[in-house]
Amino acid sequence: MLALVLGCLLVPAAVAGDPPPPPPAHGPPPPAWEQLTAAQRELLIAPIRDRWNSEPERRQNMLDHARRWQELTPEQRRRARHGRNRWEHMNPEQRAQTRVLFKAMREMTPEQRSALKAQWRQMTPEQRREWVERQRGEE
Structure with missing residues (x-):
């Protein structure tokens, strides 16, 4: 889960330039952009x-996100996609825990984050819920 938190920093949301998923192994790969039809x-x-049209207040954010996505290495993009996939499959409680954990980790040094990761791995689900509640209480 902690890897997801770190990966969430890079999670894209339907950004132009994000390559489509790989083609099925049994068929030919899709054509290059220039060879797509206008309908495709x-x-x-x-x-x-x-x-873009339905969320004018988010347009600058979308542009900024697209620029950041273009600056990522292929490995960073792969990790971001993996994190996004994990996030999409989390239940509401896991998402809430992840949000609190992410917020807490943003304020930590790398050493503190490493210590928390090790501690988190050792916690039971109940201990994690208690930790999250304590963090919410400190807000």
Whole structure:
């Protein structure tokens, strides 16, 4: 779970330039962008255009996110996708714990984060819930 917290720093949200998932092993790979039909390009772009138009207050954030995504290495992008996938499969309690854990870790030195990671791995689910509640109480 802690790896997810760190990976969440890099989690993209439907950013232009994010490569599509790999093609099925049994068929030919999809063509390059320049070889897509206008309808295929529209299919790929429409969700981003819809978000852009429906959330004007988030446009700058979307642009900033796209710029940061382009600066990531392929390994950082892979880790970000992995973190996003883990997040999507968490239940509400796990997400709440992750948010609190992430917030606490942002204030820590690398040594403190390492110590917390080790401590977290040793905790039972009940101990983790208690830790999260204590952190919420300190806010």
